[in-house]
Amino acid sequence: MGRLRSTSWTNWAGNQTAHPIAIERPNDENDIASIVRRALDSNSRVKAVGTGHSFTSTALTDGHLVVMDSLRHLIDVDRAAGTVTVGAGITIGDLNDSLHGLGLALPNLGDISYQTISGAIATSTHGTGARLTGLAGQVRALRLVTGTGEVVNLSPSDGSLFESAVVNLGALGIVTQYTLSVVPAFRLEAVEGAQKLDDLLSGLESHVDDNDHFEFFWIPHTKWALTKRNNRTDKPVPSPTLSSRWKHWYSKSLMENYAFGALCEVGRHRPSLIPRLATALPSSGQTSYVNDSFRIYASKRIVKFLEMEYSIPRERCAEALSEVRAMIERRGHMVSFPVEVRFTDADDIPLSTAHGRPSAYIAVHMYKGTPWPDTERYFRDVEEIMMGHDGRPHWGKMHFRTAADLAPAYSRWNDFLAARETFDPERVFANDYLRQVLGS
């Protein structure tokens, strides 16, 4: 087992830093159990960490920070059951590659694949697709090292103990492996275009229902939204040519990352220019392309930012977004990042942000380096609107909510607290974030 003392750890966005007693690199589950038992004996804390793609302080600890790098292998494939079992530290990118080699795939994914499967599931990470759930909905079983150092296997027959351990915020223990539902590998045809926001919102329900995966990005200070429709297709993936490679690099690397980053940097120095710069983002034309599903879902992210994302009941989406639009102008926020809107089906996982309701997700971003008071004012204004629509914050993205006002937003809140009592009675996995969102 590897161990590094007196060091620090920082997340992807660079806004959260931990100063743990030690960064631990266990080789296996036994090492993890012994880290937990040592922490119990010395009255210190433990926290598993993924790849640090959360914006909140969810992964921080002043105790033992556990990096799951060694537990990242495909353990079993059960084609008859349509499941795979994987080490919890595998990144979604590596999992996608392994599944593809087996002719399999995850049915839905978010828009990057750098995260670990455990970190993504722990915070209720999701993609878009009105007939699909977030990643947590794919979990069929898991193994957990609890706060007493025991190892337990959990599956649906364990009822709410299992369901609570899926979206767990790292509060119940350290997951060492997951069994996940998978589907035969498939291809998607992506169609990207632009539409006036008012027109889009007036036909929103059919856009969402008529596509396997529909999302859009409204460009603040303009009337335009960029739309993305991804649908299953039997069309083959075309062989790459020099021209198709150039087009892909131009749109995905140059325009969506480098040129967009340059616009954000200009806007950071001269915020008053942001509304004019926003008109430089594309508002016409349509492109389409076909690829393996996982290559369509995930994109490159070079430009750094801070993000808040709220889940609200799907039918409130148009109204809530219109309120955000009016608020940005009324309050004079200068926003260079598009507002992203996605959709998922309901699930029954106690702390899933889609618990009990088909959901719309509204995400707001601020370019990294924007003065924090400006970012905070914008996020707090958005949060106030979302709270008026029964909003639930993404557990891994910025928000200012506390246990007192989160509890009423989740009908199975007490199930989760009971599972915490069972699995972590001594609060070995506690940190400041959990004290904020779950209470002591």
Ligand SMILES: Cc1cc2nc3c(=O)[nH]c(=O)nc-3n(C[C@H](O)[C@H](O)[C@H](O)COP(=O)(O)OP(=O)(O)OC[C@H]3O[C@@H](n4cnc5c(N)ncnc54)[C@H](O)[C@@H]3O)c2cc1C
């Ligand atoms: C550029 C970018 C794009 C993103 N896109 C999306 C998106 O499309 N959809 C979406 O919903 N979210 C998105 N996110 C948010 C991201 O998916 C979540 O924050 C996710 O939790 C990050 O995973 P991670 O591996 O980095 O985990 P970390 O951020 O390192 O940890 C997250 C939590 O998981 C816990 N944890 C990690 N491993 C374990 C384990 N083995 N056992 C128990 N607990 C564990 C940690 O303790 C912590 O509480 C995005 C974030 C970024 C920065």
